[in-house]
Amino acid sequence: MADVAGEPLLVSRLVQPDVLVVGGGIIGTTTAAYLARGGASVTLVERAELASGPSGRSLGLVSGPHPPELRSIAERSLQAYLGLARETGAFTIDANDVGCLCISPDGRGLPRGEGEALDGDQVVEAEPLLALRCAAGVVIPARHVDPGGAVSAWAEEARRHGARIRVACPVRSLLDDGGRVAGAATDEGAIFAGCVVLATGWETPRLAAGLGIDVPVRGVRGWIVTTRPAPFRLRRPINEVDFSAGVVAGPLLTLGDIAEGNVGTPIIAAQMRQDAAGRLVLGASLAPAIGDGDDDGAHAVPSICRRAIELIPPIAEVPIAETRTCVRPASFDGLPLHGPVDGIDGLVLACGHRSHGLTWGPGSGEAVARGVLEGEWDPALSPARLEQKASA
The missing domain is CATH 3.50.50.60 (FAD/NAD(P)-binding domain)
Structure with missing residues (x-):
């Protein structure tokens, strides 16, 4: 053999x-x-x-x-x-559904057939700290694990x-x-x-x-930011509408793209949850992976922070604890x-x-x-x- x-x-x-x-x-x-x-x-x-x-x-x-x-x-x-x-x-997992608030500024792209649909006023009631005005939202089942x-x-x-x-x-x-x-x-x-x-x-x-x-299957690089405990609590996890389809459907990078530095701009959408200690886990970015080093795509981190602050302004004063990255596998469909x-x-x-x-x-x-x-x-x-x- x-x-x-x-x-x-x-x-x-x-x-x-x-x-x-x-x-x-x-x-x-x-x-x-x-x-x-x-x-x-x-x-x-x-x-x-x-x-x-x-x-x-x-x-x-x-x-x-x-x-x-x-x-x-x-x-x-x-x-x-x-x-x-x-x-x-x-291991730990929430015994009960905590609900995840999916939001969309223009009301488009929200999941259908899952969860409870909300209008703009109900989105504000669902998360009073949310500064971004949204036309609609949906609360879908979710649990921390x-x-x-x-x-x-x-x-x-x-x-x-x-x-x-x-x-x-x-x-x-x-x-x-x-x-x-x-x-x-x-x-x-x-x-x-x-x-x-x-x-x-x-x-x-x-x-x-x-x-x-x-x-x-292609590699898709993502970054996550974790903070120290925040002096406030989110009522539930928050996700902007699913954004991974943009990377999945996008063209594959060519050698010419990389040679010319045309590696694209990471797709950023706010995803956040808060753990039992009060730490915020913030995401997320998606971009075609061009290497397995942890410095690949690190410029996405400031964009993640900016988007999180746009949604929840008090986050700006919370100290950062760490950043993490990995390459996720995405099939072509x-x-x-x-x-x-x-x-x-x-x-x-x-x-x-x-x-x-x-x-x-x-x-x-x-x-x-x-x-x-x-x-x-x-x-x-x-x-x-x-x-x-x-x-x-």
């Missing part, structure tokens, strides 16, 4: 699992947990630490709006979080059902056995498996490229990729969740595990859908 570059592999002494899950975020750990619950032998490998990517650098809010194709997955995710939190006590704690709890759930979790174990390439993926080459040697699930976010295209596959890749046996994708990985995570993990175990896949989320659109 050789890796995709043809180099000999060190045979690992690890037990060969039925399924190898690559990626230790919320998608990978929930997929591993549901697979193990279903009786599969599972090994999960993570290149760094659990929740070291987007899952651990999110606003920590389980909320919509959801595309119609994801509403069932979102509801199953919420119930799974609540159930595991009650059973284990290993501890992202890192949730990922760790799902990893422990996977272990409890027999899964092996390996951290600091980066995958260098996938093993190609004549058109079938037979495992992965890691820094600890080769791990052979009957099926490999890539829950590797924006790095999925790099791993799949060695097999001659171009996965239609904004929906995640769940399912096998045509023409390559033994490979399953579980990626492309944009900034909604935490919200859709357990439901996605359950759906991917069910597909692996039972062969049932939702065609609306199948990777083949984008291939069909490209050839249409």
Whole structure:
């Protein structure tokens, strides 16, 4: 057996699992947990630490709006979080809906079919500190959740059902056995498996490229600002209308764009929540990622702060605590990729969740595990859908 570059592999002494899950975020750990619950032998490998990517650098809010194709997955995710939190006590999630105020200055772009619609006066009543006059708003269901704690709890759930979790174990390439993926080459040697699930976010295209596959996922850089405790409290989380579609639908950057410095301006929309200690977590920005360094796109931070102050002026006097950034995976149509890749046996994708990985995570993990175990896949989320659109 050789890796995709043809180099000999060190045979690992690890037990060969039925399924190898690559990626230790919320998608990978929930997929591993549901697979193990279903009786599969599972090994999960993570290149760094659990929740070291987007899952651990999110606003920590389980909320919509959801595309119609994801509403069932979102509801199953919420119930799974609540159930595991009650059973284990290993992480925190709001027991009751706190509501998220979605706002729109001109009333356009608000979610439909979710939550309670508000007129402009009702928006002011919903959040008296809001200085921005809005034509309309919607309060949609939302709950705070501890992202890192949730990922760790799902990893422990996977272990409890027999899964092996390996951290600091980066995958260098996938093993190609004549058109079938037979495992992965890691820094600890080769791990052979009957099926490999890539829950590797924006790095999925790099791993799949060695097999001659171009996965239609791009990296989208986002920044979040966290403050010290504020001397006031927001009544509920606040989100401007969903803005990620602008990056998803935008053209891919070319080498010429980067050479000329035409990397675009980050899309900024206010997203804010307040934790139990009174700290404000502010977002958000989205821009095409052009590197994996934490200095990529740092100029978005002042824009996030300006927009937050425009909405809630007292924020201007609150001391800053930290900034965080990560690269989120966005498919070309904004929906995640769940399912096998045509023409390559033994490979399953579980990626492309944009900034909604935490919200859709357990439901996605359950759906991917069910597909692996039972062969049932939702065609609306199948990777083949984008291939069909490209050839249409």
